[in-house]
Amino acid sequence: MNTKKQFTEVEFGQQKVKVPKGGYYDRFRMNPNLDEVAQDPAAGNIDFFRKIPKQMVVSRVGPVWAPNFYYRTSNVQVLMLAPLKQLRKKLPAPLEPLQAFPGFGLVAVTFFTYAVCDNDPYNEASVAIVIRKPNAKGLNALELLNSIRQRHFYAHVLALPVDTEIARVRGVYGYQLPKWLTEINVDINPTNIYADLKDTSGxxxxxLSTQTPELKHVKSESRMNEATMLHQVDNKWHQxxxxxxxxxFAQKLLPRNVKLVRHGGPVSQLLDELGASKILRLDVVQDAQVVLNLPKVL
Structure with a gap:
């Protein structure tokens, strides 16, 4: 029996990309019939997405359907302290790191796995600096408290490797994000969490490895989180x-049993250059639904 996945070639902007034959991208081209998605047992309850109409919007690669829907996702994140002077070296002006403690800001390292989404299953890793809101005035401490309370953070992403070509092409050409193709593994199960990232030579x-903290299960839309990425697209600032x-989900302050091991590849080197050190918080999201909007000019 041949269980090898079959692929078909599709166009995204000027790029030709292979995607799984009969997968979501092949069938729906980013504009899914939600009644069909609802019949996919892997997608779960998708009522949340029915309130968010997709629109054909103009992008730098031509007209595309947006926003992008991720019906089933998981992630594990460590939030680390890093010296402000190191963070400033990596941030383009006018972005400013958000100060968490005197002389220190925050770096978030996240491993994502997208089990069911508009552009087919993939894994992603991210290194981002938590930054101040555009035109923010006032104390860093108050801004940080507001961000925690509202569960809305601003960030500048420095690295965003992915493990499928359609995810890379969409991220690079649609969003101008620092994406490249490499092997990423993410396993978040009820007892343990393990994630790793390879460099391009394998x-x-x-x-990252840790035990899974006790998870809380909550009602849909009772715990919404937001993140706003600030980045340049064609030399103009976008969000x-x-x-x-x-x-x-689960959250642990000052977790003790998290092993984040740097093996010396480009992402490890980036964390060294940022001076990322103590892990302040571990966040585990075992199940979430995500909406990714297209960049808007600031």
Missing amino acids: QLDLS THVQSNTLA
Whole structure:
């Protein structure tokens, strides 16, 4: 029996990309029939997405359907302290790191797995600096408290490797994000969490392992999180807004049993250059629904 996945070639902007034959991208081209998606047992309850109409919008690669829907996602994130002077070296002006403690800001390292989404399953890793809101005035401490309370953070992403070509092409040409193609593994199960990232030659770059904290299960839309990425697209500042409907999660302050090991690849080197050190918080999202909007000019 041949269980090998079959692929078909599609066009995205000027790029030709292979995607799984009969997969979501092949069938729906980013404009899914939600009644059909609802029949996919892997997608779960998708009522949340019915309130968000997709629109054909103009993008730098031509007209595309947006926003992008992620019906089933999980992620594990460590929030780390890093010296402000190191963070400023990596941030383009006028972005400013958000100060968490005197002399220190925050770096978030996240591993994502997207089990069911408009552009087919893939994994992603991210290194981002938590930054101040555009035109923010007032104390860093108040801004940080507001961000925690509202569950809305601003960030500048420095690295965003992915493990499928359609995810890379969409991220690079649609959003001008720092994406490249490499091997990424993410396993979030009820007892343990393991994630790793290889460099482009197949050597281990970064790995994370920990025990799964006790998860809380909540009602749909009772715990919404937002993140706004600030980045340049064609030399103009843009913001890309991400909404998450979290369904099962856990959070641990000053976690003791997290092993984040740098094996010396480009992402490990980036964390060294940022001076990222102590892990302040571990966040585990075992189930969430995510909406990714197209970048808007600031």
